[in-house]
Each structure stands twice: as C-alpha cells, then as structure tokens.
Amino acid sequence: MLEQKVAFVTGAARGIGASISHQFAAAGYAVAMIDKMAENLQKTAQAVSEKNPSVYPIAADLSDLGSAKAAVEKVGKKWGRIDALVNNAAIHDFRTIRKMTSESWDRIMHLNLKIPAFLAQYATPLLEASKAGVIINIASIDAHFCKGVAPAYVASKGGLISLTFDMAASLSGAGIRAVAVSPGAVDSALRSNLTSEKGSDLTNDFRAASEDYIPLGRWASPDEVAKVVCWLASSDASYINGTEIEVDGGISHNNLSNTLKKRMYPDEFR
Ligand SMILES: NC(=O)c1ccc[n+]([C@@H]2O[C@H](COP(=O)([O-])OP(=O)(O)OC[C@H]3O[C@@H](n4cnc5c(N)ncnc54)[C@H](O)[C@@H]3O)[C@@H](O)[C@H]2O)c1
DSSP states (O other), X not given: OOSSOEEEEESOSSHHHHHHHHHHHHTTOEEEEEESOHHHHHHHHHHHHTTOSOEEEEEOOTTSHHHHHHXXXXXXXXXXXXXXXXXXXXXXXXXXXXXXXXXXXXXXXXXXXXXXXXXXXXXXXXXXXXXXOEEEEEOOGGGTSOOSSOHHHHHHHHHHHHHHHHHHHHHGGGTOEEEEEEEOSBOSHHHHTXXXXXXXXXXXXXXXXXXXXXXXXXXXOHHHHHHHHHHHHSGGGTTOOSEEEEESTTGGGOOSOHHHHHHHOTTTOO
C-alpha cells in the first residue's frame, strides 16, 4: 500500500474538479483524476503533476457503472488505498418540468446520484484501508434554493445530500466520514455554458442577476471551493461528518437582492 495519502477525484479535467486535484497534490496526496474528456484530462494532469508527480489520470465515462468500478479497481491495484473520494462529476440541463423527458431525467439522476452511491460502495474497502477515509460529495445549494428551471439537477443534488447523511450513518463505524459540499455560483465552464444550452429558459444577464443575490456580490473561483474540500479531507476536520457545508458567499440564507438593499437601506448598503 502507498504510504502517501490518495485522493480520487471525479470530473477532474476542468473546473472545480481540476482545482480540487491541484489542492490535493499541493497537500501531498497522490491524485487519481477521472474524467471522460481524455485530452483535457491529460493536460490538467500534466499541470497537476508539476506540484506532485503522483498523478494517475484515468479517462473514463463514469455514466457507465462498469467503467466507474474499473476506475476504482485501477487505483486499488496501483496504490491500495483511497483517503478521499470526491464525487464531483455532474451534468446539468435546463429542461423544466414542462420540457424534461424521461431520458433527460434518467441521464442526470444516473450520473449525479447513482454513480456517487456506487463509487462509494466500490471504494469502501480502499477507504477503510486508509483508516481515516472521507467521502466528499459535491452537491449544490440549488438543492434547497431553487430557480424552477432544472428539476432533475436540483433533485439529484438534494438526493446527494441525503445520500451523504446515510453514508455517514452507515460507514462511520468503519472510520469513514462523509460530507456534502454545496457550492453556490462558481465561475466554471458548467456555469458559463448554462445560458447557451439548448432548452435554456435563462437569458444572457444570468450572471449579473445571480451576483445581485449573493451578499458577497460575486461568483466564487473554483479554488475557493477546492480549498474547503481539501481541508474537509484533513485531520483538522476529523469531527465534521454527515453534514452539508455551504460554500456560497451567503446566498442560501439571503432573501433580498443587493440592488434592492441599496435602494431600501442606502445608509446600510453602499
Ligand atoms: N459551477 C457552479 O456554479 C456549481 C455550483 C454548484 C455546484 N456545482 C457542482 O460542482 C461540480 C463541478 O462542477 P463544475 O462547475 O466544475 O463543472 P464542469 O462542467 O466545469 O466540470 C465537470 C467535469 O465533469 C466531467 N464529467 C461530466 N460527465 C462525466 C462523465 N460521464 N464521466 C466522467 N466525467 C464527466 C466533465 O468532463 C468535466 O470535466 C458538479 O458536481 C456541479 O454540480 C457547480
């Protein structure tokens, strides 16, 4: 078994998953990076390996359960342990209740909810081998702060949060913690592609409108989420378990836009 700690990061080729891979590598972990975009994955893995040479890029379409299992088996064979399983890969679409199809619903629920559940099952023996394993499920504040435009996505993320609670209740006896991390708006390809996606109900002023509801007034960088994920995997977070951590600039518990606040309370908000 490798002496170094091992992180297994899905959706690692770009965005938040790439940042998480960089953070783990900088913290001294060996990093298995899984993504279906083989070319992007190689480039990102090359950049991550400049921080730490123990990088294992695995090109795989995780919507296939067999490929997900094979990815875990490859890491087991190579390194014999997983200290942090990060379920980050996910997809989104803007098919509203009126527009969604059985196929579009299943595609999202399968990748965003079923695959994290089964990756956890496949990885459990390797997480146990690490003696202090942690499963970090990247959910979303959209699970409880909805816009009414992406029912399958929000349901998949709500399910993932509940699944996290169950994972903690079930696996803590084996020394495995489980935590959901719910980002708010993060400046990644997933978010910037949203307005151009087919079937989108949103307009091009999406960014300005969404920033107006964030008390911090801006989207997060992927690194601002990734640093929290890396910290949650560390022994400094050893008592954080079976819960959801929101990394959202304050939007989840805010109910008035910054524009209206400034108009209504000009002395308080400038
Ligand atoms: N960006 C945001 O504003 C935001 C907000 C809340 C939650 N999130 C969540 O954060 C996570 C990462 O989002 P992001 O913004 O970095 O997204 P992104 O689209 O930029 O990156 C997702 C990565 O997952 C990979 N992926 C997608 N389907 C895959 C499959 N079948 N097999 C293997 N890899 C696959 C993609 O190739 C891509 O590299 C997701 O779980 C997302 O739901 C993002």
